[in-house]
Amino acid sequence: MEWLSAENVIAVATASIGIAASVAMVWYERHIPRRKRIGYRVQMDNPIGDDVQSGRPNVRLGSFDAPNMANGTLVLLRIENDGSESIGLDDYTSRELNGLTVEFTDRTIHGVSVTQPQGTDHLMSHFTPHSGFGYDDDGNKLRLPRVPLNRGEYFKLLVLLSGGDVGRDIKLVGGIRDGVVRPNRGALPDDKPPLFSRAARVITIVLTASVLTLATIIIARDDNPPPLGCEKGELTVTGSTAFAPVVRDLAKEYEKDCEGSDIVVDARGSTAGVGELADLKGGSAKSRASMIAFSDGRSTRADAALEAESIALSVFTLVANGGLNLPEGLTLTQVRRLYSGEIGHWDELDPSLPHRRVVLVSRDADSGTRQVFQDRVLDGRWEGVPSTSLDCDLAVDRSAPVRCELNSTEDVLKKVALIPGAIGFSELNQANGEKGVKLVPLNGDIADVDAIENDGNPYPYRGVEYAYTYGAPPAGSLAGSFLDYIRNNGQNVIRSHGHVPCSTEAGGQLCRDDD
Known part of the structure; x- marks a missing residue:
């Protein structure tokens, strides 16, 4: 047979x-624990004796000369990265300044010394009060800073305690993104855990x-069919500049998986991209099927011939120049006053702010990010301040405030970082990586994708990202195959850029609610 x-x-x-x-x-x-892991172990828990030596401390808090202590003890605690990945500052999930907390049950802390192995001199620079390191008087909790640890790196804490017997419970409390914090047992103190x-x-x-x-x-x-659903040919993806980084990564992944496909990403702004697609009305069926336009929110240029599919929930944010101090952010009412032209200088909005010109760095009329801003933040109103300068040059127009329109999210971020008193708007993930700008909370809420997806945060400046095609993509077309790929294989890429995929259960509900 x-x-x-x-x-x-x-x-x-x-x-x-x-x-x-x-x-x-x-x-x-x-x-077996996940790949990112911080382990801790108690290497010594002894009553104080005349022969106890603490070694050479690198960092020391409190006094180790505390005579007549009741039930005095010394604890040596080792904190180590025994996972397979490095741990960075942003991997700590604590809402506080410090990253982790050591709790000593029924004991009081009197002093702590930090030591490190040779070759890890960079660790000690993080153990300062400014980084959250320390403990409260008569307290039993030791706050540890957010220390970056490469694989296998560790530091040790020598802690002077009183008020309890040896052997009392000692816990390291805190969390690591995509990882765990857990006690270690069964290995020698200075052994490095095996990678596998x-x-x-x-x-x-x-x-x-x-x-x-x-x-x-x-x-x-000698039978090499392409992966299921792959199509060959050429496809142009245009539209949103805010969503373009996501589309570029998705296109690279598709081309890698599907040989013979060529996807060109030419982002020109949401309105311009959808308009270009709509203008193919008189073209051939082949040309209409070879373009997808992404738009931040529903496009005003779409007509009945275009079909829209929700792809992701995008989160946007106001950004201010790094020298403008807005720790509490702005209310929606304050933002509307700024963009209506009512406020010319920042101290008119709040006397505690400097007497500095308000500079509104905006996007041009083709921008979907601007359209979402007008719909969700300005309550459907257009920005009341006309464009006064091509590049927000304060010397060109002496009127207040100053407003300019730029072609891309990248241009907005660079201009806001450059001009004191400038404020603008951006897709969240791109703003997070830009130097010289600060994220501005709205109504007391900071832009936070996790809080929106998991906690029902009402943060207002967000919108659905749509993929427009000229009618339904024909069977066997590269456009249809690419959209299927995004739905079924693109969730990780979408999440990596700070968006919520509409193809998930939670994301689908958010996308429907914000439609």
Whole structure:
């Protein structure tokens, strides 16, 4: 029988091994911590004696000369990155300035010394009161700063305590994004944990052997169909400059998975992109099927021939020049006063602000980011201040405030960073990576994708990102295949850029609510 051929038997056997290895991997993932991990262990918990030595402390808080202490103890605690990834400052999830907190049950802290191994001199620069490091008088909680730890790096804390016996519970409290904080046991104090356990190495070898065997069968058969759903050809993606970084990464992933496809991203602004698509009305069916236009929010240029599909919920933010101090942000009423032209200098809005010209760095009429800003922040009103300068040059027009219109989100961020007193708006993820600008809270809420998706945060400046096509994409078209790819394979890329995919259950509800 044909199905009993040597190739099929080998393929079935290899697949069975792969399934067994996958089951083993599921078990492994349920019992082995995630890749980012901070471990801690108590290396010493002793009553104070005459022979106790603390070594050479690098950083020291409090006094280690406290005579007549009741139940005095010394604890040596080791904090280590024993995961497989480095931990950065932003990986700590604490809402406080400090990253982690050590709690000593029923004991009071009198002093702490921090030591580090050779070769990690950079760690000590983080142990300052300005970084949250310290403890309260008569307190039992030691606040640790957000210390970046490369794989295998660690530091030690020598803590002087009173008021409790040795062996009382000691906990390290805090969280790591995509990781865990947990106690370590069963290893020598200075041992480095292995990158992979024995079980993980065995599973990796089995899976690798399975994949290589199947690959050999496929190559031997000389049968190389493209992945399911791939299409060849050329596609132009235009529209939103705010969403363009996401589309570029999605296009690269698709081209890598689907040979023979060529996707060009030519972002010109949401309105301009949708208008360009609509202008293909007199063109051929092939030309109409070879373009997708992305728009921040529903486009005013779309007509009945265009179809819109919600792709992601985008979060935007007001941005101010780094020298403008707005710690509490602005209310929607204050923003509307600024953009109506009522306020010419910042101290007219708040006497505590400097007497500095208000500079409104805006986008041109083709911008979907500007359209969402007008709809969601300005309550549907157009910006009342006319454009007074091509590049917000204060010397060109002496009227107040000054307003200019730029062609892209990148241009807005650079201009706001350059001009004192400037304020503008941007897609959140692009603003987060820009030097010289500050995010401005609205009605007391800072732009936060996680809070919007998971906590129902009412932050107002957000909108749905739409993909427009000229009618429904024809079967077998690159446009239709690319949109299918975004729905089914693009969630991680969309999330990596700070957007919420509409194809998820929670994201779908948010996209419907904001439609």
